[in-house]
Amino acid sequence: MTECDVFIIGGGPAGSIAAAKLVQAGYSVELVEKIKFPRFVIGESLLPRCNELLEEAGMLEAVENAGFQFKGGVAFQNEQDDIKVVNFEQNMGQKHNSSFQVRRETFDKLLLDEAEKFGAHVTMESEVTAYNETANVVTVVHKDGSEEKYHAKKVIDASGYGRVLPRLLDLDAGSALALRDAVFCRVEGDIRPTDGTDGYIYVYVVGDNDAWIWNIPLSPTVTSVGIVCSDAYYRSFNMDQKAFWEHIIANDPHAKKRYAKAKRINEVGFIGGYSSNVKKMFGDNFVMVGNATEFLDPVFSSGVTLALESGAKAADLTIKEFKGEAVDWQRDYEDYMMIGVNVFREYVEAWYDGRLQSILFSKTPGADKIERKVVSVLSGYVWDKKNMFVNAPTEAVNATYKALTGVDPY
Numbered sequence: 028m029t030e031c032d033v034f035i036i037g038g039g040p041a042g043s044i045a046a047a048k049l050v051q052a053g054y055s056v057e058l059v060e061k062i063k064f065p066r067f068v069i070g071e072s073l074l075p076r077c078n079e080l081l082e083e084a085g086m087l088e089a090v091e092n093a094g095f096q097f098k099g100g101v102a103f104q105n106e107q108d109d110i111k112v113v114n115f116e117q118n119m120g121q122k123h124n125s126s127f128q129v130r131r132e133t134f135d136k137l138l139l140d141e142a143e144k145f146g147a148h149v150t151m152e153s154e155v156t157a158y159n160e161t162a163n164v165v166t167v168v169h170k171d172g173s174e175e176k177y178h179a180k181k182v183i184d185a186s187g188y189g190r191v192l193p194r195l196l197d198l199d200a201g202s203a204l205a206l207r208d209a210v211f212c213r214v215e216g217d218i219r220p221t222d223g224t225d226g227y228i229y230v231y232v233v234g235d236n237d238a239w240i241w242n243i244p245l246s247p248t249v250t251s252v253g254i255v256c257s258d259a260y261y262r263s264f265n266m267d268q269k270a271f272w273e274h275i276i277a278n279d280p281h282a283k284k285r286y287a288k289a290k291r292i293n294e295v296g297f298i299g300g301y302s303s304n305v306k307k308m309f310g311d312n313f314v315m316v317g318n319a320t321e322f323l324d325p326v327f328s329s330g331v332t333l334a335l336e337s338g339a340k341a342a343d344l345t346i347k348e349f350k351g352e353a354v355d356w357q358r359d360y361e362d363y364m365m366i367g368v369n370v371f372r373e374y375v376e377a378w379y380d381g382r383l384q385s386i387l388f389s390k391t392p393g394a395d396k397i398e399r400k401v402v403s404v405l406s407g408y409v410w411d412k413k414n415m416f417v418n419a420p421t422e423a424v425n426a427t428y429k430a431l432t433g434v435d436p437y
Contacts, residue, residue, distance in 0.1 A: 031057040031148075033345060034165050034179035036155050036192070038064065040331050041317030041338035042185030043138035047084045048342035050146035054349065057177055059153045059167055061189060064139060065132035069211055069298070071251050072098065072228045072243050072328040075115050075123040076407030080335040082123075086141050093137055095127035096244050097226050101328075101405060104281055105232035109388040112224060119403040119414060128226065128243050128251075158182070158195050163312040181345050182313040185338060192315055193305050200304040205379070208261045208299045209325060210272050211241075211253030214289040219244065228328065231281045236381055238275065239326065240282055249292065252276065255325060258299060268297040308361045314341045326378050329371040332407040337364055366417065367409035373420035374404060382428045382436055389431040397427055 033049050035042045038060035046056045081087040100114040116124040127134075143149045150169070157166035165177045184192040193199045219225040229242040238256030245251055254275050264271050272295045276282045308315050317334035340360060348354045377383035386401070400423075404416050415423045425436045 029057065029175060029177045031055045031177060031179050033181045033183060034177045035183045035185055037185035037187055038139045038149065039135055039185060039187050039317060039334065040138055041334035043142045044080065044084050044335050045183050045185065045316060045338040045342040046142040046147035047086055047145050048339060049345065051085065052346045056147040058147050058149045059155060060151050061154045063151050064136040068131045069253065070325065070330040071131055071245060072128050073126040074328055074332045074407030075126045076332050077335055078123040078126055080339050084339060086138060089137060089141050095129045096246060098126045098128050100227045102224055102227050102229045103387050104229060106234065106280055111387040113402055113405055115402065115406050117399055117402045118406045118408065119399045119411065121403065121406065121408050128245055130245050155191050158192060160196065160310060160312060183341055184313060184315040185317050187318040192313060198305045198307060200306045206258045207255055208258050208297065209253050209255050210268050210295060210297050211251065212272065212295045213249055213251050213292050214286060215249050215292050217250045217285050217289040218287065231279055233275060233279055240279060241325065242285065269295040308364065309356045314360065316341050323371055324375045327371060327374055327405060333367065336367060370404060370409040370417055370420045373424055377424045382424055385432050386427055391431045
């Protein structure tokens with residue numbers, strides 16, 4: 028039996044930042060990852076809030092020195108040539124107003140390497156097969172087939188799409204969001220804007236909000252290009268994923284122009300029905316972070332932000348608990364995380380039902396008065412109670428929509 032203070036399942040951003048904070052606070056951490064890094068994963072666009080979290084964990088300098096593509100904002104564009112450019116520097120005065128576009132295989136390995144440098148013990152290509160919640164004992168099968176048991180004071184599940192504890196403890200819950208698919212690949216040699224927004228993520232709205240395309244520049248020549256749509260829309264084309272990707276790119280006016288001379292440099296990938304949820308985020312001896320809890324939608328690049336926020340928060344609360352301080356995991360962790368999740372969820376739902384697009388593309392005088400509040404949310408600052416979109420997201424979106432369009436959303 029291997030003893031440790033904290034056992035972490037998964038070496039993605041949530042697991043790495045939790046491990047880094049815990050070991051720097053003097054606690055022993057065993058982190059087990061099923062897959063050998065580096066490994067490909069989507070979710071390549073970060074938000075300014077990520078920079079702040081990484082800075083607090085002592086990891087930002089390594090990220091800044093890695094040469095990732097600078098990201099100063101996001102641009103939304105539809106087929107009617109309405110465009111909204113969001114500059115992160117126009118937020119509500121938060122500390123960070125830019126971030127990075129990252130190859131996740133490089134970014135995730137960098138964070139895990141940093142956690143290991145700080146003192147976390149990392150074991151790759153090992154799978155968690157059982158968890159005794161009462162004894163807080165985790166069973167792991169290593170690459171060579173050997174079995175090892177770990178006893179910890181706290182278990183943190185950062186297993187992402189693997190959703191280890193939700194599966195083992197029957198904690199999976201259906202997402203309230205509609206079933207959507209993502210079809211994606213990377214290309215080389217696209218034609219980018221020349222107005223200073225070449226490093227921004229561009230979001231193209233396809234047709235009458237039938238789908239949207241992400242365009243994430245990863246280097247001066249390589250771009251990640253993904254199409255997100257309802258499962259029904261994807262299936263209506265009766266095409267395989269490669270043919271569907273090529274068809275949408277060739278027929279969207281903005282994508283057609285941008286990728287006229289570009290070449291695909293990897294196979295087209297597909298993730299279906301990606302939204303997920305859990306019945307609860309914590310137990311007496313465990314806490315779940317990142318995509319192991321809830322994943323919403325890639326449209327506002329919230330995935331890594333929520334992963335880092337939850338991993339950092341879980342580590343901070345675990346440290347308090349170990350020091351003998353009172354921690355209310357419902358209030359201090361789950362309720363706290365749900366503030367940000369609910370803000371992003373409202374934005375996701377408002378994006379797909381058209382309310383947010385009407386707000387973003389509005390030419391109504393006075394729209395600029397809410398600009399900084401919207402920019403703050405799109406920067407990942409979804410826990411800032413000074414922002415009306417955080418305090419009452421649905422009411423704020425609906426009131427803004429009505430003020431700018433004259434239409435009652437109810």
